[in-house]
Each structure stands twice: as structure tokens, then as C-alpha cells.
Amino acid sequence: MTVKTTKLRDAITFALVSGATALAGTGVAFAQDSSEQQATTLDRIEVTGSRIKRAEIEGPNPITVISRADMDAAGEISVADFLRNSVYNSFGSTREASGSSTGSQATISLRGLGSSYTLVLLDGRRMTTSGALNGAAANINMIPTSAVERIEILREGAGAVYGSDAIGGVVNVILRKDYEGMTISGGVESPKVGPNGNYASVAGGISSDRGNVTFVLDHMEREMMYNRDIKGIVTGAGLAWGLSTFNSAANIFIPGRGIVSAPNCDSFENSVMQANGTCGFDHGATSANESSMNRNAMLLNGNYDITDNTSLFFRALASNTDSLGVYASAPVDTFPTISADNPHNPHGADGTLYYRFTPLGTRDSLRADTFREYSVGLRGIVDMFGGADWQLTAGHGESNQSSVNYNYGIGSVLQELIDSGDYNPFIPTHPSVTAAAPLVGHTVYVESKQRTFTVDGNIGFDLFDIGDRPVGFVTGFEYRDDRFLQLYDAQSAAGNVFGSAGAPGGGERAYYAAYFESLFPILDTFSVTLAGRYDSYNDVGSKFSPRVSMEFRPIDSLLVRGSWGKGFKAPSMANLYGASSTTNLNSPPVPSAGLAGGDALACAALRTARTNTGDATYNPYPVDPCLTEGQYQWLVTSNSNLKPEESKNWGLGVVWSPTDAMSFALDYYDIELENVISNVPRALAFQFGDEGRPSYGVTRTPGFLAPDGTTMMPGVPQQILLxxxxxALQTVRGIDLEASYRLDTEAMGTFNTRLAVSHMLEYNFTPILSPTQEQIGDPGQPENRAQLSLGWDSGDWSAVAIGNYIGDSGEITTNAAGARVNRRLPSWTTWDLQGSVKLPWNAKVAMGVRNVGNKMPPFNASLYGFPYYDNTLYNIWGRTPYIRYEQNF
Structure with missing residues (x-):
């Protein structure tokens, strides 16, 4: 099909088709020199956000395109690391963390809505979600980096096109295909602080006149990073090294006296005396910050022309990841008690123990993730409807995790040993501790499984003409069968294990959908696209989602676009059918609801007691209930009566290419989510629990009298229902700016510049039964993210500099006690540099440094627990030099 070229089309065609820039992509690419040709021959292609194949690459959907060259220039060794730096990953996303139950997982979260609201596609089809993420999100760590051809990010909702999950946006990973030859590549990186990493890959392909087969073998490895490796950085920032009340020489909570430590408690390993006269456990001395990862993956992608009009295509993707996470010895969060007359009790009073079980050593978690996706299909052209494209595909996917977690313990066994007098929790080196270790110790086994079977098909043709402009139309169907299962060993499932959280759960669901999409070219310069999708779940009901979009081109270099649509998101099977699970979190303030956070009931009593006794330092609790930094144990419960969430999206944008070498895009987006599935704010759950509201509750130790003898103090909270x-209601509004410029010179080569800025105007959340919270600018929720790329290439040489900016967030506040609290995170800017050269023997070497200035993340002990920074938004690796080699045959 021959299409008249325009400056705008040239600019975006370059981004989608050539993918050949050497910059870390922000998506609006550089124009080709249209003076060299007056017409461009383009096949109709399908672009993310629409199922209608069209010759015009640019359209009503704001799309960011990332090429292989863009990823290479960024110097990252995983897809997850690259996408985490995207300006549209607004507030960060999950990464492989040693202290997490899903330590090997990584996700992407567009617009800060959460990973379950970002749909991840592989070649335009939904990626199988991860069992370890409760089947609610995809683990993008399973995508082999060397198998990626390009990535397209749709920066708006597309529920009518792709169905549930496509609310915050869509990430479509296009895998390599139709490749001829062979490429071997490898590289290493060695951060100043973070873990060393390396990768190696082999990619090849063979073709005939009827088909092609492409294969990729990919290996990636990254070491574990221990917390002790960053101790100097944390303490150098003026922060106290993290200590835990759960100590190896047991601390005891005695009603009316508070936390009391064992005699000579600081004489034991990792037990440190604090300023308040009690010992805390240095858990950072033995725990890891980030888990290790070792991934091996294989992609096989092929197609074969059965006839001139019918082709067979297939894809097989297999990925295995092994990871190791190391946590400090298990805290006995079943809160054992000890009687005053116990022979080992040096305090002569009944109490609750804050004890850490150290004889078995650290908790080591070995996780094996497996990902398998297979699809096979037919596509072709038929003479029906004046000529139609059709496609039919079947696919099967599994994303499973097996986790073996050593050196946990059975709380009831430990309690029996303490009660019998056969165990001394106050002296870690006591013979009774060593003797009891094998009796108390327990290994936790967890199996998380997600299996998906799909069948889908569609047919596209032209309905009729408006003038000489054909009206394109696509209709199709999708069937999906999902099965989710989480299995725990019997002791864990019964809630008998300390130092661990989780419970079994699972479910099955069948899903059906039918959809249509039609493009109406009303004028040469104005088109409207209508789309609709009917989704039906056998467990939560059905919904129709409409969408309308428009594109207006008053002149060749200018595109005005807009869209409006509805969508809905089914609750995950874990939210519907999962068992309750425990987690340790703080109780932050909710200013809009007039809640100061912490333990409000205990705080009020504590203030009275301090006034009556005249002792402003009196605190009989493990953590100060008037502050918000302390953590409590919460029991999160599922709900089989949940309903789907509903969304509305609309946006407006303009793309302007005044010259072949310059392009600007400005887009506004507006997302509103209703009936959102969530918890009430934790401080409110605390209040509801103390009030005895249905479905809420707080389990406390018995109350006690303060030293003044009159003030009744509520007991210590041991568990709060959540x-x-x-x-709930969520609204997100913002503006994206993307700009690019290319300068060609005869003497000095070509200079390329790209800028991407994402500015969030509003991020409001209205919790259940609570006033609206205006959260934009809250800590960890910056209004602004930006990326600037400056590139140069001349002959065989090229270089690039990439600046990454995360805006400031948070502010200075006042806590419930009237003290000034710093809850602010300053802006964070890092620069990456890379230089590369092509060698005469068809090879390429690239050397670079990420974070040249060795910029550490913003720390804040008022916001985060140890080690006091948000590793979903920042990293602590520091300056990271790397080298890469690529050999082509």
C-alpha cells in the first residue's frame, strides 16, 4: 500500500519501525529525511492500543516506543530494571527484595495505580500472571532481555480493547522474530555498593522462502546484596543503625514497667545496648537487602506459510529463575509468655517475651520460579467481505514458584519448653537453647501456581467507504480459563510458625469476551474510532466497556487526538478466595480523617499517665503509641463477596512535528476508579477494632495500671484485623511531555536529543468510610519524573548521556506529640554515560557507567523502616560501571 508521507508520519514511523536510535527511549522518535522520498510504502500493521491494522502509524493513542538500541544504551541487564526507570512508572514498582515473600519478583506500575492495573502483553497477548503475586500481576523478571525486539507503552486505559487490567496502561513487549544470522553477546557490571551482575545470550534465526524460525538463549545472574554492605552509607547519612526489640537475649514486656532487657544482654552477638537501657538486635548484620537472581531462558518464535493465503505461527517461551534471600533469625511473633516463678526468669514478674530465635541462624529462602508460555495459531486472508484478515490462536501458560524457607520455628513447641522450665530464652548460649533448636525449628514450604489456557480469534475487514476512505472493522472473541493455587505446609497453614506469614488459598474462573473496533475516516483530516467489549466472568458477573477516540490532522505536521472509555477490573482470586495472612506495618496518620496514627487508644492513656506522674518519658509499650514509626501485626482477610471495580478514562493530546528533525507531544490523561477494592486506612482499622465494629478487631494483652495507680492502660496490640x-475511589490526572530533536552535521556526525516529562496534577484517594486524601506529593509519590537523553554517533563511534530525575515529595510535619517530623524526600537526579564502537570483525563493544555521581537514594527514618529508603522507587547501588561485547555472524 502506497501512502503519502508527512512529517508527522515520518517522525513516528521512525520510532516504531526502525528502532535504530542509540538513546534510552522516551518514545517520540526522530524523523526520517522525507526529502529523499515523496512516498513511503507501508504495510498495514497493528499498533498497541488498537486491533485495526492501519498504514498511519500515528493515531489517537499516546504510545511510547522503546527499541532494542534504547535498552542497550541504558546499560541495564533486565527488562525489569529498564522499565523501573520509565517516567511513567510514577511511584516505582516491586523489585527483587530479600525481605519480601515474593523476593524474586518484579513488576511495572503505570500512573502509580499498582501493578495489577497495568496490563503486560507479550506480542499483543496477555502475559501469564505470577502465582507468587496471587495471580494479580505479571512478573517481568521472567522476560529474557535478549529476546526483546521493542517495547510499546500505551499510556492510557484500554479496557474496551484488551479487557480487565488495562486501566493504568499497557506494556506490550514485542519479542524477536523473522531474524536471520546469529548474535552472541555478554557483559558484566560491578556497582560500587550493589550486587555484581552479568549476562550472556545467543540469538539466531534461519529463513526460507516459506517461513522463519528465531531462537534466543538468555542467561542473567546477579549476586545478593547484604545490609551490612550499606551500613556505612546509612550511618554516614546520620541515621541510627536499625535495631529490633525482638532480641536474642529475650526482652520482656512487664505490664506497668514496659520493656526490660536481660542482664548483660549486650554481651551476646548482635545484641546491642541502646540509649534507653534496653538491648536491641542488629538484624542488619546478617540479613540481605536484595535477593540474588539467576535466570536462564529460551525463546523459540516461528512462522510458516502453509499456502499463499494462510500461515502457521508459533511461540514458545521458557524461563527459570533461582533466587536466594537471607533474613535475620526468626522473631518469635507468636509472643510467648513467661511466668514470674519460671526458674530462668531473672525479672520475677509475669511478662510477654520479645524474643528472636537465633540458634538455627538466619532464615534462608530458596525460590525457584518457572515460566512457560506456548501459543500456536493460524492467520490468513480470505475473500469474504471484500477481503479480510483473520487469526485464530490457542495458548497455554504457567507461572509458578516453589519456595523453601529454612530456620523458622513452631511457636507452640517453644512455649511448652519455656513453660516446663527446660528452655532459657534470656541467654542465647545456654545449653537448653542449643538442645531445643531441632525441636523448635521448622522449614516452611510454599507452592504458588498460576495456570492459564486461552483461545482467541478475530477477523478484520473494510465495512464500506466514506468517499475513497475505507471504514476498517475488527471483531473477535477471547476465552480464558484461569487456575490459581497457593499451598503451604501444614504447620504454616495452621498459623503455628513464627517468623513467617501466609496461608493457603486458590480458585478457578472462566472468562469470556467478545469485542469490536471500527475506524471511521469521516474526513481526510478527521477520523473517529469506536470500540466495545463485553466481558463475562463466571464468578463476578459481566460488563460492557465502550470506547471512542478521535484524531484530527488540520495540517500534515499536526495531530490532535482524544479518547474516552470505560472499563472494569475483576477482583483477583486471592482477594476473593485467599486465606488470611499476617503482615507487619506501621499505623500512619490520616490527616483528612483527623487521625494522628499510631495506637490512638494507648496514646491517649499514655498522655494522661505522663501528666499524672510528671514523667514525660514514661512508656510501658514496646513502641511509643503516640508515634507512627512503630510496626504492628495486621491480619489481612479476603472477601468472597467482592464486586468488580469500574473505571473511566479520557484524554486529550497534540503531536507537532514542525520539521523532519523535530517532534513534540503533549498529552493529558484522566483516570477515575470507582468501587475500588482496598482496606480502610490502617489507623482507621485500629480505631474500628477498638470500637468493636463488625469485621474489625484488635487483640491486646490484658490492660494494666500506670504507676500513678489510677490510669488504666490498654494492653499491647498483638494483632489488628484489616x-x-x-x-474506595481513586482519581489520577496528569500531563506527559515528549520531545525530540536531531541535528545532522557533515563534520561531527549526528546529535540526538530526547526529553520525557510526566507531571501528575492529581492523585486523590477516598478510602472506604473516610474523607478524600489528596496524596500527590506525599512521601514516595512525586509529582514529577523526567528523563533526558543526549546522544551522538559518527561512523563506528557513538556515545550517550542519560539523565534520570525523580521529583521531591513529602514535607515537614508535626506529630501527635507536637514535635517536628521530617517526612520529606528531596529530588533525586542521576546521570548515566555510555560509549561504544563497532569493530572491523562485525562486533561491537560498549562501556558505560550508570549513576556516574554515585548518588545515594533519599533516606528518611520517619517514613521507612530499616534501611530507611524506598527500594521500589530508588536504588542504592551507587556508581555502576559495566562493559558489553556483541559479536554478529
């Missing part, structure tokens, strides 16, 4: 339900 149920999930529908009823």
Missing part, C-alpha cells in the same frame, strides 16, 4: 472490601 479486611478488604469495595467502596
Amino acid at each position: 479486611p478488604i472490601d469495595n467502596g
